[in-house]
Amino acid sequence: MNKTLLMLTTAACITFAGLAGAEDIKVGALMGVTGPLANFIPPILNGAKLAEADVNKGGGLLDGQTMKLVVADSQASAQPSVDAAGKLVNIENVVAIMGALSSGATIAAANAVAIPNGVLQVSPTATAPSMTNLEDNDYVYRIVPSDNYQGKVLARAVLEEGFKKVAITYVNNDYGVGIGNTFKVEYEKLGGVVTKFSKHEDKKNSYRGELATLASSSADALVVIAYAAGSGAKIVKQSLENGFFEKFIGTDGLRDDILIQQIGAEALASSFFTSPSSPSSNAATEAFHARFDETFGGGSDKPFVDQAYDATMLIALAIQQAGSTDRAAVKNALRSVANAPGEIVGPGEWAKARELISAGKDINYEGVSGAHEFDENGDVAGYIGKYIVEGDSYKQTKIFN
């Protein structure tokens, strides 16, 4: 009897879920709320929520309907991501999906749900090179450059800093392997010497053995491609404690406040970091960050906040441009609102964008995190920023593109 009760409750819930807010236009946010990326999520989600708020304050979608962000948990893994995306598309009936975050979750959800059901999917963070050649009928996009790109830029940045000999340690997952390999190839091509190239497993307690080997190779600095919360902070800490390395070069995974909290700003003074970033000339970025901190009490410097806002905004603009919630029409409208030519619309300018679209003008969204010109694969070139530690946070000192 209990089983029947359970089934009835679930069935009732499904029905109600569909009835609630039928007037709203729903956009899915596929986020790894629980799981290995949980640390990153709250600020990223706030970025998306700010976009939702901007749209709703600036007149809403289409004829003033409310945009509603529906969050689903991808757990940063393939199976739950496919399941969550299936619910967004079929139960919540979303027009498009913003997400997922990790590449494995993104590609699985795209292949098993978004592409066959014909739903636009824009990932703010998936960086795996294999996404470029996905057979996606033009339904899958991302607004961060592929790892190939960050690896190449990192190589240039390291040489510019005057490091001719570096040792590399990278975490053994898609993120670490992707950036690590492209960095090595590019760095050596530009004349740098990689003294040691080794991968490490995430979440170990001690990396002293690996670090001792890396240190014995007399490198100028250690390139750490890892997440601070996983292995990155431990590697930096143990290197400093044992005198293996003093200078570190990290990517966006390491550029985390946890690192400064655990190591201290002083010890990181000679280190620098790269991370997907925004064009330096974009005044809108600073305004956006100020507005973000005001709304949520801080967090605008966290990774991928800008991208989450832009991805959500692009989806909203595509819906507005399409003039309907028809999924295929929304997909077809995305390039026209994202790419040049067209009148430039920035973050927070939803009302202006609405007017321009209703006047039949072509628009071009230039976001917080870049201009977002999609190529034929749905990839963007993007910008990579160089950061140093200043006080208890990170400061961007240079932009590469």
Add this chain to the structure above:
Amino acid sequence: MELTGLFFYFVSFLTMAGIYAVICLALNIQWGFGGLFNAGIAGFYAIGAYSAAIITSTAASNNVGGLQQPIFVGMAVAAVIAGLVGWGIARLCVSLKSDYLAMATIGIAEIIRLVIVNEEWLTNGSLGVSNIPRPFEGVFKGQTAEIVFVLFVWIIVLLTYFISQRLHKSPWGRVLRAIRDNEDAAESIGKDTHSFRTQTFVIGAIFMALAGALSAHYFKYFSPDATEPILITFLAWVMLIAGGSGNNKGAIAGALVVWAIWSMTEILTGFLPSEWATRSSYMRMLLIGLFLQFVLQRYRSGLLPERAPKLDKLRRS
């Protein structure tokens, strides 16, 4: 709510549940019939997924693969490789008593995972294998393809079920239950327990690999993060215990019910206000735990407990 939406949700639900059902049936052969505590399911699942992926993928990046073989060849190769690996492992470990076997298989699954992550020439490491085709992909497109695929998955489920049911009823199955319940007694009447347990382990491993192959074709992409032990090994065990170990229908029922709990709790927590978005995902994890507690406490021997097949003119075993 549109009915078509609901329908396609059930299609995607049944696809995942069907893949889990195959794993459960396989585990049921090993644990339910043979009493072999395999805690390394994810390892065999991964072997199956990667074998199928490498054999059938249409193009490869920097690993071997892109062999463009038909799906059925991929599944056959997956089964053979998993069978051989399972046989090797069984030769070494199967005579270990249950908890020791569990430890050994955890270790082996971890070895398999590390091989997959590190041998980039073979598996493309953490970057995963892409360009994996789906069955009948050329003929059916879009949502129709989803329906075709769920049918394909459930044909495999039914096939596994009938084979498993046949094994259960056969004299072979009776010997297995005898070994499971009292190994010494079985040996005393001249049964080669080691050989029977090895066979059981190999058959289970083969079906686990088939489930892996199905996942690879479903995602059309396979990377090591899809072999998380918590999502494969742990969940399959919960499904089998909740469904009723020793009962093939129970194994399928367990997969359906537990995956329903796993999947549908998100719909429940979706009602929480959107400010709770991050918290509601954790609430969901709590709910999953509660529901599982409920099912496991309420149905101590599973939703469909084990029933020994009727024997003509013989006492029930």
